[in-house]
Structure formats: C-alpha cells, structure tokens
C-alpha cells in the first residue's frame with residue numbers, strides 16, 4: 001500500500017480591514033496573512049507542525065507586503 005505524504009506550508013488569511021498604506025499613500029484594504037507548516041497525508045493537511053509564523057500585512061491596492069507594525073503607525 002502506498003502512502004503519499006509531505007510537508008508544506010499553508011497560508012491562511014486571518015484578518016482584514018482598512019488602513020492608510022505607507023507605500024501607495026491611499027486609504028486601502030489590507031489582509032493579514034500567516035503561514036504554517038503542515039504534515040499532510042494524501043494531500044490532506046492533518047497536523048500543524050509549527051505555530052503560525054508572525055503574519056504580515058498585504059495591501060490590496062498595491063500588493064506590498066509589510067510587517068504588522070504598519071497598522072499601529074496609522075491609527
């Protein structure tokens with residue numbers, strides 16, 4: 001019997017909102033993304049192998065990925 005297994009990252013969207021983007025200088029929508037390594041069997045992700053990495057903010061207007069700290073600076 002064959003077992004197909006592997007380890008791969010999965011990106012999850014955890015939050016979204018509006019912020020003033022420091023790159024494109026407009027009020028834009030952002031999403032917060034986090035990545036996590038998963039052990040998968042038959043292409044089904046079963047076991048998370050790591051804690052979610054510290055996420056990043058992606059501006060939906062210009063597509064720039066920024067550290068989470070940009071959200072605190074714009075409030």
Ligand SMILES: [Zn+2]
Pocket residue numbers: 021022023024025028059060061062063064
């Ligand atoms: Zn932007």
